[in-house]
Amino acid sequence: MVNHQTISQSSAQLSAEELAALRENLHEQRLFRQEQLRQLAGPVTSRTEDRLQQQAASQIEVHIKLAASARMVLADVEAALKRMDDGSYGTCHLCRRPIDRERLMIVPHARYCARCQQVKEAIR
Numbered sequence: 001m002v003n004h005q006t007i008s009q010s011s012a013q014l015s016a017e018e019l020a021a022l023r024e025n026l027h028e029q030r031l032f033r034q035e036q037l038r039q040l041a042g043p044v045t046s047r048t049e050d051r052l053q054q055q056a057a058s059q060i061e062v063h064i065k066l067a068a069s070a071r072m073v074l075a076d077v078e079a080a081l082k083r084m085d086d087g088s089y090g091t092c093h094l095c096r097r098p099i100d101r102e103r104l105m106i107v108p109h110a111r112y113c114a115r116c117q118q119v120k121e122a123i124r
Helices: 004-010 016-041 049-086 101-106 114-123
Strands: none
Touching: 016 049, 016 101
């Protein structure tokens, strides 16, 4: 059960309607990534056996990278949905300040505010 009062306090910039829209967006992203992973798990197919042999290595590498990316985004989406449920959604994991409403509308699974995200990326 979602505690809307806790969520509202932790992300004061988000209305109930915006939060509902973000939740729906996250559910859609989850379904998309799950389907993407199902498709990537299937066999690599090609029109001819020769073409398959020539492209197998590069296709496998692309499939591996796509699957890894899809798994990573799916994990982020799942984590955002859990944060919504436990009332911590919209709070930066590093500085504990609210994440800007605009950032959440663009990246609903964001874990960090824009400032902390920039710091994390600069460290890499």
